[in-house]
Amino acid sequence: MSSDRAFKDAIYEQIARVGRAVDHPRRLELLDLLCQGPMTVEQLARKSAMSVSSTSQHLQHLREARLVRVEHRGTFRIYDLTDDASCELFRTLRGLAQRYYAEMSAITEAFLRDREALEALDTAALQQRLAQESLTLLDVRPSEEYAMGHWPGAVSLPVEELSGRLAELPKDHTIVAYCRGPYCVLSLHAVDMLRKNGFRAIRLADGVSDWKAQGIPVAAGEVVS
Amino acid sequence: MSSDRAFKDAIYEQIARVGRAVDHPRRLELLDLLCQGPMTVEQLARKSAMSVSSTSQHLQHLREARLVRVEHRGTFRIYDLTDDASCELFRTLRGLAQRYYAEMSAITEAFLRDREALEALDTAALQQRLAQESLTLLDVRPSEEYAMGHWPGAVSLPVEELSGRLAELPKDHTIVAYCRGPYCVLSLHAVDMLRKNGFRAIRLADGVSDWKAQGIPVAAGEVVS
């Protein structure tokens, strides 16, 4: 049957639509960012250090594959994940890269070693320590990302504002800083600055989407100052 | 910090290695086939109707991404999945395509409607019927795939041999035929032929890797005739 072949081709072609959407590093970065919450093209472009035009084009690839969708609001277009499955896809791919490629840990370890910041907590370790001692949880992402979802009880303090607001933080117990996930550098810089100013601080490796995947509830809402 | 950017680029580049491996329909077909068990290049080429050379090159892409590995045996090279995570990746992508693309079901339904074969059991429905009535489970894949893993109690009868061995099958109860998964056409042709010859027959949509993912035990071993 010659149409068997046509059927198979059509099916695998559809599956490849998903693959093609995630075959480019920049698109994966955009997907990672969108796991934090909906954003405009300009926000995504700024956070990923790409041109707006290029960002727009990559977003259209992601849209073709239905991993993201757009909502028009005034002259803005707000991009968002179609649903949690898109974020899960990103986590699956990231997990495979961690599992299969020695390069992943080599790159990370070289980067962290240069900054003398190898240690980090994971979610389980955090929960354990939370039960034993008093910790301050610091969300160092931009405040709009905090508003879209954050660890219950965490305080928002974007890393750019950190140097000017050190006085707000406690010196008497450990500060745990987190950002977008294991490969996001914001918490790294936060911990660095905190330690240089005499605070006890440590990084949390996981981010919001990782907690969600582990069934940990996530709080949403405006920044409380 | 300019090296932050270099770090991010390196990380997303690694994740994109996975995506690039699965951005081509033919590579997805090869991955699907390898979910049935290890095979040589020539076997994969024949089953996917590709040239040996092209198959070899695609396999090297999959190998670069560590989704598959090779074992040399004589002049043969036996390709195999690195581990179950590779098969899970394929199932994840297939699941997303089913979930997001109306085209997937449109293609399938048009194809099945032409063959008057819309009905199929899933794993749960099969188990339910197995508890109530006597069924014959027929594995219509090539016998080497049966040997690598099959439903416990299933009988191997490759679809090419079916027409010559109809006498071996029972007329008094329903025959359930399965093959590689929901988009494999072997069981479709088997059911078609069985019905034309007066048997009661129905297709099972899921394949070996789907049962494994659901925690259903899979039997392995030679063909019993």
Place this chain on the structure above:
DNA sequence: CCATTAATCAACGGAATTGTTGAATATACT
């Protein structure tokens, strides 16, 4: 209705990917 802002579109050269063809390699058999 004009100016502004946000985003997309169109087009360009340059780079990477694809399938085909035929040659090269590597192992096994005689």
Place this chain on the structure above:
DNA sequence: AGTATATTCAACAATTCCGTTGATTAATGG
């Protein structure tokens, strides 16, 4: 050694994909 088989490699043109640039569309506000 010499032949046969299984697979990979090399080179080719054809196609697709990439980022940049600058123009275009669309909604808002004066």
